Amino acid sequence: MARLDAEVFDLRGLKCPLPVLKTKKRLASLQKGETLTVETSDPLAVIDIPHLCREDQHELLESAKTETGHRFIIRKG
Template identity: 40%
Template sequence: MHAGAEMDVQKELDTRGLNCPLPILKAKKALADMNSGDVLKVVATDPGSMRDFQAFARQTGNELVEQTSANDEFVHYLRRR
């Protein structure tokens, strides 16, 4: 999937201004309420979130579909396992 492609997102989280580990904790909580295969979009301003979400996906088995960054914002798409 390339950047700019419309992804079917079931839930969006705005974690701008929050630092690690808050974006991850909020994503974890949101994913718990979602169905398998649902996509969660997380918008963050913490540069460390790029690495954090990669580790989170590995540890939890949720798929990190895509990560993009623009204008000091980092967008993560996670598909619930």
């Protein structure tokens, strides 16, 4: 099982399309199977991030509402 305690990629405060674009770029630097935890505050990220995962064959392990927005845990596919 992949480690879920990796550093948090904090994208809070950024507006669409920056959270999904930065997430895509960050995922490209990871090895297959590594996880990325992303924090966002943009309401559109709840649509964009899952869509990115489906399109690029990444596994969305968790999508959770937080006090400041949303947290996504993604396993690179």
